[in-house]
Amino acid sequence: MKSEYKVQLVDKRVLGETCAVLTFSCPEISKEARPGQFINLSCSRFLKRPFGVMCTDEEKGTFSIGVRKVGKGTEDILASEVGEEFTVLGPLGNGFCFDGIKRLLLVGGGTGIFPIYFAACYAGKLGIPVTVVNGYRSKCDAFLYDDFSKVTKDFYVTTDSGDLGVKGTVMASLEELDDSLLNDATCLVVGPGIMMQKVSEWAKQKGISCYVSLEQRMACGIGACLVCVCKIKAEQEGKExxxxxxxxxxxVFRAEEVIW
Ligand SMILES: Cc1cc2nc3c(=O)[nH]c(=O)nc-3n(C[C@H](O)[C@H](O)[C@H](O)COP(=O)(O)OP(=O)(O)OC[C@H]3O[C@@H](n4cnc5c(N)ncnc54)[C@H](O)[C@@H]3O)c2cc1C
Ligand code: FES
Incomplete structure (x- = not known):
């Protein structure tokens, strides 16, 4: 049974008009959370809202999430002030397994860049070479640009507008990556469904093992309500x-198992 914690908002870093990084005090989650896992955060609505863990600081006993305004729940969360209390359930989900990873290719888009940041920092601590390709709408939307630049020199950016990095989607940058960054690489993608699907197809073509982090609408967050089910191939079980x-x-699922 997952634990629920009373946590306090200890820092709020505003990123533009619709986004912020929120840091909460919770020694248990700061110790336990792994990249790819998420937490369920209380808000003004009945159901808690899920957010991927963006980073942890075990010394300070804190964890952070990046939040983008979508509806009423996220609007109220973003309006909160430092010192306010929340209830958090987590860390939840399987997370990404780093065992046997020789080189990591991380691809982020939308709010997926927040959990991708955690994976990049974590890999860095394990001494795993990391390449990050993030897709943004435009330069003013390029959240965590400086943070990623500090984590790896192999950080590439694409923008739809073309005012930062390569113009186009993440595919434009992936196609240009040097083979040395792809040899023995494992890819993890977090972002909009269509982006994860395209990157998965590209990775398959290149023979790169690829994982995606699916973002379904959720309710309980702990496997009880079945609101969040997705279709996973099951040929070995004799089923489609x-x-x-x-x-x-x-x-987090293996990309080639996902039915998009
Ligand atoms: C595992 C997981 C990790 C996530 N990580 C992050 C994160 O790191 N940062 C972040 O900002 N957001 C993240 N999200 C999305 C976030 O949970 C939703 O934006 C939030 O729950 C919306 O709540 P709301 O009350 O503001 O909007 P609602 O009023 O609940 O919804 C407003 C609109 O957004 C749509 N919507 C809501 N949730 C989702 C969803 N999960 N997928 C697709 N459409 C949705 C609704 O259909 C509706 O149209 C994550 C979601 C999941 C499942
Ligand atoms: S949200 Fe996944 S089973 Fe309830």
Whole structure:
């Protein structure tokens, strides 16, 4: 059974009009959380809202999430002040497994750049070489640009507008990557569905093993309500697919198992 904690908002770093990085005090989650896992955060609505963990600081006993305004729940969360109290359930989900990883290629888009940041920092601590390719809408939307630049020299950016990095989607940058960054690499993608699907197809073509973090609408977050099921191929079980719970069996899945 996952634990629920009373946590305090200890820092708020505003990123433009619709986004912020929120840091909460919670020694347990700061110690336990791994990249790819998420937490469920209380808000003004009945159901808690899921957010990927963006980083942890074990010394300070804190963890951070990046939040983008989407509806009422995120609007109220973003309006909160330092010192306010929340209830958090977590860390939840399977997370990404770093065992045997020789080189990591991380691809982020939308709010997926927040959990990608955690994976980049974590890999850095394990001494795993990391390449990051983030896709943004435009330069003013390029959140955590300086943070990523400090984590790896192999940080590439694409923008739809073309005012920062390569113009186009992450695919434009992936196509240009040097082979030395792809040899023995494992890829993790977090972002909009269409982006994860395109990157998965590209990785398959290149023979690169690829993982995606699925973002389904969630309710309980702990595998009980089945709101978040997704279709995962199950040929070995003699079926075309089985339903898996994104919150408990995922959110990280092998890309080639996912039915998009
Ligand atoms: C595993 C996981 C990790 C996530 N990580 C982050 C993160 O790091 N940062 C971040 O900002 N957001 C993240 N999200 C999305 C975040 O949970 C939603 O934006 C939030 O729950 C919306 O709540 P709301 O009350 O503001 O909007 P609602 O009023 O609940 O919804 C407003 C609109 O957004 C749509 N919507 C809401 N949630 C989702 C969703 N999960 N997928 C697709 N459409 C949705 C609704 O259909 C509706 O149209 C994550 C979601 C999941 C499942
Ligand atoms: S959100 Fe309830 S089972 Fe996944």
């Amino acid at each position: 697919f089985v339903h898996k719970r994104c919150c408990k069996d995922g959110p």
